[in-house]
Amino acid sequence: MSVIGTRGLTKIYNGEVRAVDGIDFEVEAGEIFAFLGPNGAGKTTTIKMLNTLILPTSGSATVAGFDVVKHPAEVRRRVGYAAQDVGVDERATGRENLTLYGHFYRLDNRRIRERVKELFELVGLNGYEDKMVSSYSGGMRKRLDLAMGLIHQPQVIFLDEPTTGLDPQTRVHLWDYINKLAKTMGVAVFLTTHYMEEADRLADRIAIIDLGKIRTIGTSDALKKSIGGDVVTLTPPAEKDEERQDFVKRAEAALSGKPFVTETKPSDGQLAVYVKDGAAAIPGIMQIMGSQGIEVKTIAMSRPSLDDVFLKYTGRTIRAQEGTQTTFVQMRRQANRRRNR
Amino acid sequence: MTDALSDTWQVILRDLRVRIRMPVFIFMSLFQPILWLLLFTQIFKALGGGAGGLNVWGPDVSYLEGFAPGVIVMTVLFGSAFAGFGTLMDIDAGIMSKMLATPVTRVSIITGRVIAAVTVGVVQAGIVFIVAAIMGVHVATGIPGVLLVFLLVGLLGIGFAAFSNGLALLLRRQETVMAVVNLFTMPLMFMSTTMMPATVNNDGVTVQILPHWLDIARQFNPVDYAVVGVRNLVLPDYYVWSDLWKPLVVLAAFAVVMVVFGTMMFRAKAE
Incomplete structure (x- = not known):
């Protein structure tokens, strides 16, 4: 019960x-x-x-x-x-x-x-x-x-x-x-x-x-498991925000629709690529990146974490949200804290 | 009902325990009234009775005897007017919301605090009373009179402690409450007959001492009712037992209204 x-x-x-x-x-x-x-x-x-x-x-x-x-x-x-x-x-x-x-x-x-x-x-x-x-x-x-x-x-x-x-x-x-x-x-x-x-x-x-x-x-x-497979994260060499965004956009365009890619999600100037089998997908991803002339700094494969789950269901990472997104409730709470000091 | 009583008792115990562990505060708030007692009776000595005195409180009544009742009332007033601070501290420390998540009877949290504050205030008033007695104040009405004095100042204390709690819940900030409490305690004392009677009868000539508007304003001042009531009981040939009902009724009504205000604020604002 x-x-x-x-x-x-x-x-x-x-x-x-x-x-x-x-x-x-x-x-x-x-x-x-x-x-x-x-x-x-x-x-x-x-x-x-x-x-x-x-x-x-x-x-x-x-x-x-x-x-x-x-x-x-x-x-x-x-x-x-x-x-x-x-x-x-x-x-x-x-x-x-x-x-x-x-x-x-x-x-x-x-x-x-x-x-x-x-x-x-x-x-x-x-x-x-x-x-x-x-x-x-x-x-x-x-x-x-x-x-x-x-x-x-x-x-x-x-x-x-x-x-x-x-x-x-x-x-x-x-x-x-x-x-x-x-x-x-x-x-x-x-x-x-x-x-x-x-x-x-x-x-x-x-x-x-x-x-x-x-x-x-x-x-x-x-x-x-609901993510269905592994997460491959691509990081650009660029440091600047616009360049990273540009990288994410180009990489996403290049990979979307490919049969081995389940889903792509940008996060923090990186691109998370959901695939069924990470080890098998990496060569394919590298090849596509190479043929499109997109320079990749690192490529990492991981079993999905709760972070990935959070990203998948909310479209954001829980960490990226901290500090950047201030909701009304948060502002109220901060105001209360200050008042209480 | 038994739950409410037991909860109130627990809240009182907790509050008193905290206060007793910080005895420095209890003595600090005693310092001011005792200082006034010592200082003002020197400054205004000539206003009282005795050789060459102005006899403001009546023939052969020293300034000390007429002033001491006001100081006793003031001790309770200052003690209880800050009672809301403890409630604010509980809210700010997260203690309040944790308490409210228990089955504790809501009203006990306020009533317990008010009773504890008044208990301490009355004990402090008792200490001031003893100091005054040592200095030569004699209570004309004896032991019953002393008990009635405690009843009067107790009612006043309940009213102000409850008001202070209501105010604290309404304003929510310690600094604001501090400012508002300071704003009303001093004027309430000066707009009363604490330091001077309203009129002086000297050699058959009645002189109005308090300006007319102040004499009217004090009719709405609970502090003045307490001062007048206590003075009636302390001064010889001053008291008229039948005069006592008015301060008692007014102060009881004041206490009830303020307790209602305090508990209403608590129900509305204590999150």
Whole structure:
């Protein structure tokens, strides 16, 4: 049975900005489900609708068996939440932070003590229970934040960018905890990320989200297979933008329609060529480039990555989008951050 | 209902714990009222009773005795008017949205903060009270009077703490809230009878001290009701028990209206 289900879930800000635009998906118990997309794609907005922090403009969502609009209190009792910015109180100890949430989730004192002990062990913070959070490192705070969302043994936990800003070692640790939660405790994990690797290594299924819409959903393998073959990337010797664009245009024209080419996609002044068999296609590509007099600096073949999947379904790379494309939601968030400083 | 009470209690505990861990702030905000008590009673000594005094508060009442009630009220006012800062800090630190994702009763987050702020304010007022007593202020109405003083300033504190929270949620920026709070606390104090009575009756001649417009303006100033109420209880031969209902009713109404404002802002603005 699915623990999260949405139908046409939509959030429109200020009557015009479609932050989340009619999304449908389901998440099963014990499953790790990732929303992969750039900043401003609508990931956080989706989480906030699912954990009742904001109301959807239209559509519906059911979480842990209850409608998020009609029965928000029932939903809150059954879900945990760790936001992108950790919501721990640094003027209190770890135990005090956890205990407060235990009370908010209506656990009795004895149960709270048990859970505090279990959770500090689970997230590897035992020994730090009575230290002030202000003395915790960033990774420790993140783990405490996660523990606070778990005190009431929720059926679902929402993790918004759980490892953003963490060092690689801490990130791997956190992945282990998240995996343990889903696989040994049966918690449904809904996480958002803009790290390909995180989605790839952690998630059972991935939804690619861009500009408020889900472009495709599947397991990492299925998504990569949907590209159908290998990716051959051609890089020009030119450094200048116009020359690179020109290269991409000419190379694309030369290769399109060739029987061994499935699809071509320009990205960042390079050309990604999707082919059924990369090793067999490279000589052919070289020959065509040579006969057209197009100079190629490097040619690389790779198994498709999630990056390629993202490119195929959105027409952009997730990295190229960072920084260049500023959406409304992103601008709002940046403004909020500045204000909060 | 029991959930709301338990949540409020937890929020109060959390808030008080944070405040007690930073005792320097509790003492810093005590510094100003005590300084006023020491300084102003020297500067304006001649206005009070005694040999050659002007007897502004009435015959044989020292300036200190008439001024101390105002300082006690001011202590609570300044203490509670900044209560909204904690709420803003919670929002900015992401603590608020995390709390709101739990089943916590919404209103408890505000009521708990308001009660905690007022508790600290009343304790501070108590300390100022003790300092005033050491300096020679004697509460004419005794222990019941002292309890009523705490009730009056408590109601005023609830009103301003709730107002401060509402304001913080409305304005959303710490600097703006700081500016607005400073903008209204000082004038509210000066537009009252904190430092001078409205009229002085000297040798059968009534002299209007506060300008007429100020005398009208103070009728709308909750701070003045608290000051008048407390002074009624402190000064000998000054209090009339039946006069006390007016400050009590006005301050209770002020507290209720502000708590409604604060919780409404919270429901509307706390994301």
